[in-house]
Amino acid sequence: MKKIRIAIAGLGTVGKGVYDILKKDKKILSERSGYEFEVTAVSARSKKDFIDPQIKFYKNPLDIANDTNVDIVVELMGGYDVAKELLEKTLKNNKKFVTANKALLAEHGFEIAKIVEEYNGVIGYEASTAGANPIIKSFKEGFVANEINEIYAILNGTCNFILTKMKNENQSYEQALNDAKKMGYAEADPRFDVEGIDTAHKIVILSAIANSSKPDYKNTYIQGISSITIDDINLANQLGYKIKLLAIYKNFDSKKIQQSVYPALLKASEKIAQIDGSYNAILSKGSNFEWNMMIGRGAGGLTTGSAVVADIVDVAKERNNTFLFNIESANFKDMKIINIDERIGKYFVIINFAKNLVKNTSEIFEFFPKTLRITQATFNDGDSDHIKCALITETYEESKILDIIEEINAKFALNTKFIRIEEINF
């Protein structure tokens, strides 16, 4: 049986997961692929106890690309420059490449697509997005006969865990974040996750495939969850909504798209609103397949490792012979991402004021002639009672909502905020 020699660069949680799967599931992988997979080299900042000491260790990951005893390089280091150099060297030396590096693909995807084409390279990146969900393969292969016109996705387990914890246990954002850290769901520095950057990288990749266009991270609107309070969640709940950090892609007319990340209100009855805890979900709408939703773990050693190993098998069999983002980079479509203030939709507006300052709340509501429902709650914060009114508007262009809020805040000296509402009806 032909032996395929694997090098793993980066031995964190996922690196260990890949190593473990290649060892414990050797037999089924051989039976199913016709190949024997063997790890022959690794690279990491320091040597790891769980790696067989017979396996060649490299301090510098770039050296792996020159190792004649390696067929496939698996890049799980993250980061930009070294990872990109490793990719290029690997393909140049006629080896195959598997990566989970969403940041690299989202921010330098066009360059990478050209490198892959230049060397006629074979590359897999299933594990970059939504962990164990085979969503890259589905978008590129299973749904090949579709324009994908809408995507709504929960792509960050940390944020979903925090929002679920806040709602179910009535915790503050800070409490829930701390619990997430304790349970290993959040990093010591959680900004990458909670500010929506990780989610943005993933939707940029999915959009590029859906669009057959250059990944455009720069123009993606990104808002994280750190400004969401337990009051927002409870007020939304009173109106029958849940708050989720959503990645959103909408293709309006094959020229203009929305591509953004923000916390959104979803009716509690929407299926994607029910995806709680650290799970990911991707709901997409295709021109022929209609709606499809995939739900699964977004992170974890064996779960994400399972996606990396699937890529290893695919590239070993040279099955992954599609273009990086669905079509040749020279033919990429020219898509314009709309400014977020051009968004048209409903809004959840939260108005916060001291009871003794505003006599007649209807004066405020008059500013929103297109209002559907209103709820309010009183919060006693020591000196004075504060009232929070929350209302669900009818459809507005976002720039109009911004104008109204500016006016209210000026007139009543308030601090009004809004959260966008998504109506999917799936």
Add this chain to the structure above:
Amino acid sequence: MKKIRIAIAGLGTVGKGVYDILKKDKKILSERSGYEFEVTAVSARSKKDFIDPQIKFYKNPLDIANDTNVDIVVELMGGYDVAKELLEKTLKNNKKFVTANKALLAEHGFEIAKIVEEYNGVIGYEASTAGANPIIKSFKEGFVANEINEIYAILNGTCNFILTKMKNENQSYEQALNDAKKMGYAEADPRFDVEGIDTAHKIVILSAIANSSKPDYKNTYIQGISSITIDDINLANQLGYKIKLLAIYKNFDSKKIQQSVYPALLKASEKIAQIDGSYNAILSKGSNFEWNMMIGRGAGGLTTGSAVVADIVDVAKERNNTFLFNIESANFKDMKIINIDERIGKYFVIINFAKNLVKNTSEIFEFFPKTLRITQATFNDGDSDHIKCALITETYEESKILDIIEEINAKFALNTKFIRIEEINF
């Protein structure tokens, strides 16, 4: 650009969908695959108006396999003998084969696997199971690094539509079935769907991949939905459950499996219990990926056509170079399907009696010492009041439940029935 010449055998709903997609989506298919796809031959019982008259028409589908102007044969006729002969002739003549024929694969899969291996054939069958959900590709490729140990699936849109209609509109089974017929969700002769045979074909295919074993239709336990009454649904609802026709696969110890189709009670909070209408859903548990669920349309011209065209692209690119059921047929595992009376689980027991005949219902309940919850309802059917008691048992082996029911029926001259309960907790 290289031209790939397609023949479509069978021009029903899906055949038309495939034809339409290959025509309207020609451009994106070329951009993504590097091939130009063109339908050069068709076969059907009679000529169809929607087919370009320039395209070669065959009355006998087997003649397609000899047409030197055809690269890929798409079999959408259904049935066994002619379809199998067409498959063999196609591979023998060095053409590729795509099929949506679940009955053929489920009932003659072992033979087909050997034929495919004999000719080193390239064959795709994504559209055989769960329509637009890329579940075959996911099981074979995306989840290649996993033993799949559990599957719970809603695989028949007709049954799911009928059960949803009964529950949401308080309709009888007959009413809902008639509506399904009117709306085109059910055939004039609906037995294939409502008796669970279609669902069984699909779970047999998924189990064979999960198991790497011979598809075993013969030993699959199959019970359809025609015995489910609106009273069953309402009583289950009172206890917080929904009834779904579930395909179930459980691998107990890599030797013994459960493989069956039956209506099952699911807690209303289970995600799969919320898949209503004509949608399909497949929930699976892998040794590394943990839980994954896919939801999408299970039938329809363009939706299923989308899966067929994905296979056409895959086989054109010779990407589908895996074994038919994951491993070589000579190495198929030897799995034993348990008898359904060995099933261990909870049961929903419905006891139906005339009010004036049973004085003390506790006499009946004593037969079920392990009872969790009881509900009852009175139904007035003219002459006398009938009472239906429904109870949720604790865990029993099914043979024990059968014994108890036999005893009760004998002692009180009753007609007691049960529905199995599945507890998935996803």
